[in-house]
Amino acid sequence: MNIPIYLLTAGSSQRTKDLRHKALLTFHDTSLIKHQINIASSLSSKIIVITGSNSDEIVQHCKALDHTILSKVTFIYCPIWLFGRSHSLSFLFKKAIENQESSIFLVHIDQPLSSDILEELYKAYLINSESDVFRPKYKDESGHPLLIRKTVFQNIADLYQNQSITLKEIVNTSRLQEIIVNDNIILKDLNTFDDFKHFVK
Numbered sequence: 624m625n626i627p628i629y630l631l632t633a634g635s636s637q638r639t640k641d642l643r644h645k646a647l648l649t650f651h652d653t654s655l656i657k658h659q660i661n662i663a664s665s666l667s668s669k670i671i672v673i674t675g676s677n678s679d680e681i682v683q684h685c686k687a688l689d690h691t692i693l694s695k696v697t698f699i700y701c702p703i704w705l706f707g708r709s710h711s712l713s714f715l716f717k718k719a720i721e722n723q724e725s726s727i728f729l730v731h732i733d734q735p736l737s738s739d740i741l742e743e744l745y746k747a748y749l750i751n752s753e754s755d756v757f758r759p760k761y762k763d764e765s766g767h768p769l770l771i772r773k774t775v776f777q778n779i780a781d782l783y784q785n786q787s788i789t790l791k792e793i794v795n796t797s798r799l800q801e802i803i804v805n806d807n808i809i810l811k812d813l814n815t816f817d818d819f820k821h822f823v824k
Contacts, residue, residue: 624745626770627724628663632656632732633675633704633711644677645813646732647684655732655813656681657688662736664692666745667728671697673715675704709782712790716780719773726772733813734767740804744770747802754800759809765801766809769794 632646646656653661656672663670674681682698699718703710719727726748730736744757748770751757757770771779778793 624666624741626667626726626728626745626748627669627671627722628667628728628730628741629671629673629715629719630656630659630663630730630732631673631711631715632681633673633701633714634708634732644681646681647677650735654684655735656685659730659732659736660685660688660692660696662738662741663728663730664695665738666741668695669697670695671699671715671718671722673699673701673711673718675701675711703783706783709786709789713780713783716776720776720780724773724776726770729769729771731767735808735811735813736768737806737808740806740809741768743802743804744768747800751800753798755798756794756800758794758799758801759804760801761804761807761809764810768809 632644634645647654650658660670660672672681672685678698678700685693685696685698688696701711701714703714715729728741728744740759744759747754747757755772755774759766759768775793775797778797779790782788782790782793
């Protein structure tokens, strides 16, 4: 798979009620960020991690990853993360434009990855050159991650300029293909510590 995976970890994780950043919490015998990177590296040779809060700690923590995996990862600090999610998303997509990406997977740190879901989105992407955004759907609910073509990058990069528009609204008004999947992991958001406990039981 030749599509880079952009992983957004810039938030402060206040809702987890833990002294550690959400990315560093234990998840399936490792940390959440290592889990996300391990899944991503099994399918993509380019992983961009956008950091913000606790950036140095997160980068240092990830140095324990296998060298083969770590060689695929680039960490980029977002200096405007304190202004909120829309600013961090804008920063991420500006980097995607600077890097001249044709398409990217957008992954949030608190949305657990599945290699099967990534592959399903990629298959649809290869077949359908007309759609700009590919999103998984479980039963009647849309989920994550998103696979986004460069035709939409600038719209998301401009998010910080208009706080009344959301990423979801941009996605829904783009040429969107939803891919039916059989795994409700696409609906999981680990926003709180209770979310973590329930998910890893």
